[in-house]
Amino acid sequence: VPDAVPPALPKLPPDFLWGASTSCYQIEGAVKADGRTDSIWDVFCRQPGKIADGTNGDVACDHYNRYRDDIDLLAQGNFRAYRFSTAWPRILPQGTGAVNTAGLDFYDRLVDRLLEKGIEPFACLYHWDLPQALQQRGGWHNRDIAGWFADYAEVTVGRLGDRVKRWAMLNEPSVHAIFGHAFGNHAPGLTGWPSYVKAQHHQNLAQGTAIAALRARRNDLQLGTVFSLQPVAPATDKPEDAAAARRVDAAWNTINLDPLFKGYYPEVYAADFETVTQGDDLERIKVPVDFLGVNYYGPGYLVNAPGSVLADATWGALPPGMPVTALGWPVDPSGLVRVLARLRDSYGNPSVFVTENGACYDDPPVTEGRVSDPQRVAYLRDHLFACRQAIDQGCALRGYLVWSLLDNFEWAEGFRRRFGVVHVDFTTLVRTPKDSYRFLAEVMKPA
Numbered sequence: 001v002p003d004a005v006p007p008a009l010p011k012l013p014p015d016f017l018w019g020a021s022t023s024c025y026q027i028e029g030a031v032k033a034d035g036r037t038d039s040i041w042d043v044f045c046r047q048p049g050k051i052a053d054g055t056n057g058d059v060a061c062d063h064y065n066r067y068r069d070d071i072d073l074l075a076q077g078n079f080r081a082y083r084f085s086t087a088w089p090r091i092l093p094q095g096t097g098a099v100n101t102a103g104l105d106f107y108d109r110l111v112d113r114l115l116e117k118g119i120e121p122f123a124c125l126y127h128w129d130l131p132q133a134l135q136q137r138g139g140w141h142n143r144d145i146a147g148w149f150a151d152y153a154e155v156t157v158g159r160l161g162d163r164v165k166r167w168a169m170l171n172e173p174s175v176h177a178i179f180g181h182a183f184g185n186h187a188p189g190l191t192g193w194p195s196y197v198k199a200q201h202h203q204n205l206a207q208g209t210a211i212a213a214l215r216a217r218r219n220d221l222q223l224g225t226v227f228s229l230q231p232v233a234p235a236t237d238k239p240e241d242a243a244a245a246r247r248v249d250a251a252w253n254t255i256n257l258d259p260l261f262k263g264y265y266p267e268v269y270a271a272d273f274e275t276v277t278q279g280d281d282l283e284r285i286k287v288p289v290d291f292l293g294v295n296y297y298g299p300g301y302l303v304n305a306p307g308s309v310l311a312d313a314t315w316g317a318l319p320p321g322m323p324v325t326a327l328g329w330p331v332d333p334s335g336l337v338r339v340l341a342r343l344r345d346s347y348g349n350p351s352v353f354v355t356e357n358g359a360c361y362d363d364p365p366v367t368e369g370r371v372s373d374p375q376r377v378a379y380l381r382d383h384l385f386a387c388r389q390a391i392d393q394g395c396a397l398r399g400y401l402v403w404s405l406l407d408n409f410e411w412a413e414g415f416r417r418r419f420g421v422v423h424v425d426f427t428t429l430v431r432t433p434k435d436s437y438r439f440l441a442e443v444m445k446p447a
């Protein structure tokens with residue numbers, strides 16, 4: 001995309017919630033500060049070969065110490081909301097029991113500063129950084145975690161809920177179950193289908209338990225959760241690949257959607273989930289939510305692969321001509337419209353925020369204070385047009401938060417893979433807004 005051609009700007013409703021998303025382990029660093037203990041990611045990163053570039057989140061973007069600068073970037077870029085996650089191991093170093101006030105103080109400072117700058121804080125309670133102390137007690141395999149999580153939610157909301165009105169419980173439970181508990185390429189590195197089933201069910205249960213506990217205490221909060229949703233299609237026209245795609249749709253999407261909105265597990269895995277479901281679990285999971293956060297990156301194309309841990313399926317060839325990002329992920333904005341239409345048609349049209357959408361590209365080096373990222377600009381523009389289309393088609397889409405404000409620790413990929421609209425030099429920690437940041441600032445500019 002030559003610089004001379006300015007991208008068209010999508011028009012979204014005046015009350016649309018514009019923002020940016022981050023997660024604590026990916027940006028904060030300061031992993032030993034003020035009483036924080038290890039999370040499962042700190043421990044996982046120490047195992048040789050787990051992180052592509054051998055790095056970890058010890059320093060990351062040093063956001064813990066530089067949050068004021070980062071909030072200035074949000075304000076200058078016309079962001080009206082900021083989704084961040086709170087670190088369970090900062091707040092409850094042993095996972096349960098004694099509260100670490102110094103850990104909560106950080107989020108207190110962050111929230112106050114956001115409000116000073118007129119930015120709405122949008123908090124997520126769990127973005128994959130379980131306290132290691134709880135992993136030692138079985139982590140997401142132990143059904144007691146529903147109560148542990150609800151207690152952590154009450155402590156955190158108890159301190160910040162007078163100022164933070166929008167709370168997401170979990171980030172992408174199915175992705176945490178699949179990558180962390182079935183493939184094992186994410187923390188805590190557990191593998192196998194029974195492991196997936198337990199981790200998935202207990203996340204669903206924890207989410208419902210925490211929402212009910214918070215509702216019982218107060219009625220001034222918007223409570224919801226965040227799912228990774230992707231349209232899943234067969235990579236060929238073979239019937240066995242069509243069946244594989246249906247299984248992956250269940251294991252990735254409806255394994256979270258069906259129990260939350262309908263009170264049951266998808267038929268294809270109902271028997272597997274019966275082995276971990278007890279008593280009134282399904283009623284505890286089906287709680288009313290004020291919003292659903294949708295993280296959308298692209299569609300999936302699947303083939304049958306008997307024996308593969310994820311639903312006896314694996315990723316296949318993309319449709320010819322479909323563009324991909326630097327991670328090989330397919331780019332298809334129409335998939336976002338399909339995901340939102342599905343929520344409209346099959347799940348009662350809940351209020352939705354796109355809580356993550358963005359793309360990894362190999363950016364050129366900073367030149368004269370500038371980073372030219374035309375592919376990311378095009379990706380964001382096209383997905384914002386998809387948002388407009390979904391709204392025009394009656395979807396209850398209320399906002400869009402880009403992933404991510406900053407280049408950050410991209411999990412098993414380490415720091416090599418960049419999703420930020422702001423470039424971070426991981427040697428000097430200097431931040432440089434990319435062209436995509438300027439593009440968003442223009443789109444989000446108040447009328």
Ligand code: GBH
Pocket residue numbers: 023171172175228295297298299300301315328329330356403410411419
């Ligand atoms: C999110 O997960 C996370 O919430 C966030 O922390 C992370 O930094 C961000 O994404 C970027 O990775 O093309 O068929 O191979 C995203 C989960 C899993 C979604 C892999 C896209 C690619 C599927 N992603 N998936 S495919």
